[in-house]
Amino acid sequence: MMESLTASLKRGFGHTTFREGQQAALTALEQHQDTLAVLPTGAGKTLIYQLYGYRHAGCVLIVSPLLALMTDQVNRMRVAGFRRVAAITSLTSYAERQVILAHFADYQFLFLSPEMLAQPTMLAQVQQLRLSLLVIDEAHCIVQWGPDFRPEYLLLGAIRERLARPLTLMLTATADSATQHEIAKQLRTTPQIITESIDRPNIFLDVEAVANDAEKRERLLQLVSQLVFPGVVYFSSKQLASDMAQWLQEQTGLPIAAYHAGLSSEDRFKIQQQFMAGELAVICATSAFGMGIDKNDIRYVIHYHLPTDLGSYAQEMGRAGRDGQQSLAVLLSAPGDERLPLTLMEANRPDDTTIQRFYAHPQAFDSDDPGIALLTFYYQHGISLAAVQTLFTRREQERHHALAQMLAYAREPDCLRDRWLTAFGQADSTHTAKCCAPAKVPLDLAALGLKRTVQPAVNPVTLDWRARLETLFLSNN
Amino acid sequence: MTPQDLLQLLSQRQVRRLRVIENLLRGRKTVSTLYWGQRYGLLYLLGLDKALQRGALDQVAQTLVTQRLAAWTQDEQPQLRLTPAGHTQQQATTYYHPQTALTWPRVDLKLVTQRLFLAVQVVSQYAHHNVQYYPLMTDLATQQAVRQWFHQIKSTALAQMVLTALTHSLTQLPELTAMVTTAGLSGYQQPGQTTAQLARTYQESAWEIYLRRVDGVIQIATDARKRDHPLHPLLAPAWQTPVTRSAQATLAAVTTTSLSLDQVAQQRHIKPSTVREHLLEAAIMLPVTAVPYDRLLPQTTRQDLLAALPGALDDWEYMALTPELQARYDFFTFRLLAIWCGKQGEMA
Ligand SMILES: [Zn+2]
Numbered sequence: 001m002m003e004s005l006t007a008s009l010k011r012g013f014g015h016t017t018f019r020e021g022q023q024a025a026l027t028a029l030e031q032h033q034d035t036l037a038v039l040p041t042g043a044g045k046t047l048i049y050q051l052y053g054y055r056h057a058g059c060v061l062i063v064s065p066l067l068a069l070m071t072d073q074v075n076r077m078r079v080a081g082f083r084r085v086a087a088i089t090s091l092t093s094y095a096e097r098q099v100i101l102a103h104f105a106d107y108q109f110l111f112l113s114p115e116m117l118a119q120p121t122m123l124a125q126v127q128q129l130r131l132s133l134l135v136i137d138e139a140h141c142i143v144q145w146g147p148d149f150r151p152e153y154l155l156l157g158a159i160r161e162r163l164a165r166p167l168t169l170m171l172t173a174t175a176d177s178a179t180q181h182e183i184a185k186q187l188r189t190t191p192q193i194i195t196e197s198i199d200r201p202n203i204f205l206d207v208e209a210v211a212n213d214a215e216k217r218e219r220l221l222q223l224v225s226q227l228v229f230p231g232v233v234y235f236s237s238k239q240l241a242s243d244m245a246q247w248l249q250e251q252t253g254l255p256i257a258a259y260h261a262g263l264s265s266e267d268r269f270k271i272q273q274q275f276m277a278g279e280l281a282v283i284c285a286t287s288a289f290g291m292g293i294d295k296n297d298i299r300y301v302i303h304y305h306l307p308t309d310l311g312s313y314a315q316e317m318g319r320a321g322r323d324g325q326q327s328l329a330v331l332l333s334a335p336g337d338e339r340l341p342l343t344l345m346e347a348n349r350p351d352d353t354t355i356q357r358f359y360a361h362p363q364a365f366d367s368d369d370p371g372i373a374l375l376t377f378y379y380q381h382g383i384s385l386a387a388v389q390t391l392f393t394r395r396e397q398e399r400h401h402a403l404a405q406m407l408a409y410a411r412e413p414d415c416l417r418d419r420w421l422t423a424f425g426q427a428d429s430t431h432t433a434k435c436c437a438p439a440k441v442p443l444d445l446a447a448l449g450l451k452r453t454v455q456p457a458v459n460p461v462t463l464d465w466r467a468r469l470e471t472l473f474l475s476n477n
Numbered sequence: 478m479t480p481q482d483l484l485q486l487l488s489q490r491q492v493r494r495l496r497v498i499e500n501l502l503r504g505r506k507t508v509s510t511l512y513w514g515q516r517y518g519l520l521y522l523l524g525l526d527k528a529l530q531r532g533a534l535d536q537v538a539q540t541l542v543t544q545r546l547a548a549w550t551q552d553e554q555p556q557l558r559l560t561p562a563g564h565t566q567q568q569a570t571t572y573y574h575p576q577t578a579l580t581w582p583r584v585d586l587k588l589v590t591q592r593l594f595l596a597v598q599v600v601s602q603y604a605h606h607n608v609q610y611y612p613l614m615t616d617l618a619t620q621q622a623v624r625q626w627f628h629q630i631k632s633t634a635l636a637q638m639v640l641t642a643l644t645h646s647l648t649q650l651p652e653l654t655a656m657v658t659t660a661g662l663s664g665y666q667q668p669g670q671t672t673a674q675l676a677r678t679y680q681e682s683a684w685e686i687y688l689r690r691v692d693g694v695i696q697i698a699t700d701a702r703k704r705d706h707p708l709h710p711l712l713a714p715a716w717q718t719p720v721t722r723s724a725q726a727t728l729a730a731v732t733t734t735s736l737s738l739d740q741v742a743q744q745r746h747i748k749p750s751t752v753r754e755h756l757l758e759a760a761i762m763l764p765v766t767a768v769p770y771d772r773l774l775p776q777t778t779r780q781d782l783l784a785a786l787p788g789a790l791d792d793w794e795y796m797a798l799t800p801e802l803q804a805r806y807d808f809f810t811f812r813l814l815a816i817w818c819g820k821q822g823e824m825a
Contacts, residue, residue: 075612076611078612096616096617099617249677266671268614271671273611273668273669277668462678465656468659468660468667469643469647470640472597473604473637475605475636
């Protein structure tokens with residue numbers, strides 16, 4: 001007889017208790033039930049498939065749409081002692097791919113991007129494997145239209161059939177009931193659904209209304225100057241993240257750095273490690289930051305721009321206060337802030353005329369354009385013009401609806417938390433002074449215990465280079 | 478690259494093509510780029526910024542022109558020359574001159590940097606008995622090379638050996654260069670500083686900090702050429718001849734046989750023009766003794782052409798030769814003579 005889940009947890013991972021949701025999902029999987037787990041960021045979703053893989057022979061195949069996340073996850077699992085782990089994405093070099101394929105059957109955990117898995121030769125290789133579990137990470141990407149959207153996710157239902165319907169775990173941090181239903185439909189299964197309250201009671205929610213950009217910048221400076229750190233400020237552009245990091249550093253004298261996809265991998269590594277080590281007070285980031293960061297003591301998350309939907313907002317601000325201590329999520333809001341996400345949405349979406357012209361002469365278009373690349377994909381997979389038009393129209397409506405919800409949050413007069421949770425079908429009506437501060441309510445940092453009282457220490461003494469080399473290589477014991 | 482960085486790459490007495498500087502940085506090894514790179518004394522820039530976008534320096538150059546520190550010349554390619562004010566400013570600025578620059582085209586910089594940084598991290602963590610850490614993100618080949626090296630050399634003395642070796646290398650460089658190189662390393666409880674952070678700390682441009690770091694890395698790679706250096710097995714493969722494999726093969730065919738250039742082309746199944754490009758590439762990048770100039774440029778050819786050409790090498794123009802001379806000597810011969818003359822100047 002197999003040992004209990006708790007015994008495996010202790011033996012394999014050194015923990016004694018599961019977090020909410022983990023045990024329910026694992027129990028369902030052990031009963032060979034396909035499972036859709038809607039668990040908030042930081043709830044330890046990865047442990048579910050790691051523990052399952054630990055308990056069962058064969059390979060756990062994880063499909064993830066985010067390349068950076070996959071590489072990070074592989075690194076993390078190696079650090080944690082899993083040796084037979086590999087990832088193949090479009091960024092994997094040919095030589096590297098050959099090495100992995102040569103040992104394909106030996107891996108315990110394989111990460112594949114959806115476009116890799118959709119390739120017939122790769123799929124044929126995967127069909128040879130003995131799969132113990134198929135994991136669809138960020139499963140909401142099946143229905144969500146956005147920068148993360150991978151049309152290949154729409155093929156996953158068919159791919160799953162080709163793999164003889166292996167036991168499947170769908171993971172997401174953000175899915176309302178319509179999204180849950182759609183995920184199940186696309187993957188052609190009737191999963192057991194595990195949800196958990198998405199509320200984060202220790203994060204105080206705050207919306208700060210400002211009149212214009214200049215005022216917004218001043219308010220940001222005030223907050224960063226007064227708040228207990230570490231904190232994260234999210235921006236919608238790489239350039240602004242870099243510029244503001246420099247400006248804030250000059251203004252406050254605090255160690256602040258930018259983090260975005262435009263940095264070299266070496267710089268991203270260093271900034272991330274500096275932040276983890278407590279050497280940085282604030283990170284000015286784009287949405288590229290956060291996936292794979294497990295820093296528990298982030299005290300605040302500020303959004304400088306309006307996010308495109310409440311789901312991604314919750315995911316980003318939810319990086320605050322994983323340690324359960326009082327934390328803060330601020331949304332800076334100026335009139336007209338919705339214009340930027342609207343423009344981005346329109347730029348990403350081919351209009352009706354373009355769709356019609358494309359279907360008439362598909363060869364005449366440049367597939368470097370992301371919208372056209374998407375159309376090409378649909379065309380090649382035999383999806384009709386009418387179906388594509390419906391698809392785009394529906395997605396556009398969804399996006400507008402999502403943005404409207406985000407705006408409603410920014411403009412909410414009474415309780416931000418209630419507004420947020422209601423959007424995800426988890427109403428909450430216990431507003432207290434410790435809950436939130438909508439736009440018209442002033443923010444009291446001292447009352448939250450988040451006002452900085454001690455001056456930050458000046459920069460650490462810079463060692464002479466010989467001394468620095470010695471601390472690198474010589475251990476004191 | 479800032480305008481001040483570009484200012485250092487320009488000259489008052491020599492007109493320089495912006496596209497050549499850009500192509501050098503991007504690692505484009507066309508004969509024309511290499512030739513002018515050598516004429517400008519800027520071959521060390523080769524491949525230093527492979528991610529640079531085409532046209533990325535245009536705005537930087539325009540800033541210098543707007544500030545009246547440089548001026549465009551009338552020509553089909555954007556060409557620049559420093560104004561007297563630009564020259565004065567260039568001379569008045571203390572700017573870093575890498576000590577090891579001459580050898581840079583002979584080292585695979587990406588390979589040596591990735592291997593060195595990962596090796597330092599691995600040895601540092603090992604010295605502190607730490608096995609749980611995030612490795613620097615490198616490609617699989619680097620990871621394998623470092624892992625293999627580490628398993629072969631691992632011993633209790635390893636950390637001290639690496640420390641001694643690195644200290645020896647960095648002592649040969651200016652203090653600030655040693656500081657910048659060291660501060661950029663990652664290891665136990667030291668995430669390492671980014672180039673941008675170091676630039677702020679030391680009030681230099683990010684490009685200048687980067688040049689210091691490359692200098693540090695190449696000094697270490699130079700010392701690691703000695704067989705008893707602990708990093709020798711890892712870093713020695715980064716040294717390469719500065720010409721492509723294909724050009725090496727062409728040069729070998731020319732020097733070891735008495736075949737004509739067109740016969741070499743036939744034998745190697747390449748175009749006759751490619752044979753000539755290979756030889757020019759080799760002539761630019763290799764010492765004067767590596768190329769059979771006497772055979773390719775007989776005495777009479779040299780005399781004939783030199784008599785018709787102006788004294789200053791940079792004023793030579795093939796199209797300015799008489800049609801008769803052009804008919805007698807092709808562009809290859811003309812360019813090879815220019816390279817040869819340039820090398821005479823270098824030796825003097
Ligand atoms: Zn409330």
